[in-house]
Amino acid sequence: MxxxxxxxxxxxxxxxxxxxxxxxxxxxxxxxxxxxxxxxxxxxxxxxxxxxxxxxxxxxxxxxxxSDRDLQIYHDNILAAQAGFDWVKGQIAEHGLPMKLIDLVYALDRSHVYISFAAEGRVDFRSLLKDLAQHFKARIELRQLNQREEAKVYGGLGPCGRALCCSTFLGEFPPVSIKMVRNQNLSLASNKNLGACGKLMCCLSFEDEVYREAREKFPDVGTTVVTKDGQGVVTGLDILGHTLTIRLDEKPVSLRYELEEVTVYG
Structure with a gap:
């Protein structure tokens, strides 16, 4: 340990x-x-x-x-980084590079400059790097961010009305998959499942285990079941509500039943 x-x-x-x-x-x-x-x-x-x-x-x-001096240097570096940000942005445009500048941060002693950017694909920034090193008189670290990382830097509000999870408490991005959307009975065609980054929302992973455990108790959609009103087919599930929608064979209607009121046929 x-x-x-x-x-x-x-x-x-x-x-x-x-x-x-x-x-x-x-x-x-x-x-x-x-x-x-x-x-x-x-x-x-x-x-x-x-x-x-x-x-x-x-x-x-x-x-x-x-120390107080360290804190003062840090704040001075922030002001210098703001000016350096505009200069780097101009250099990117001058070099004609398809890059979107995201952030610029100095090491406390200004021996290193950390520059993050977003881009659609790989970028050949070798000529830009030489100009940056000459201007800042420091080691330059260029880091390309993906869409999730970019959203984390900018922050914002999610569909829930609260600050983005990634920009508040998340350390690492959790894996999120289409299967989680299906487990939670959400529409794959809806943009409501997408976060500010345009990817599936991280919060889908928070509740996935609860949904998976609850889902094991339910029959699949399309399964033939028996209810107090006769035999039918499962057409919908409400995992949190513990109910199913059944289309009855003998009646031209679909009714909602509690999970305990339904038995899988056979």
Missing amino acids: TRVLGVRYEEQGDLTYVLPDQSYEIDEFVVIETEKGPRLAQVCLASREVDEAKLPLQMARVKGPA
């Missing part, structure tokens, strides 16, 4: 485990010594023991608590 501390480098960044040098309080600011320069981070998870098998081989270490 290894004692680790959970931090975020940015307000909407992923939870990252680092090796602590001492105990820290939640929301306290610390300086992390990474391979790509020192970075300011905020503690979001108290130190705890974690199995080494669940941790990356290389982990950054906490250098110490952030």
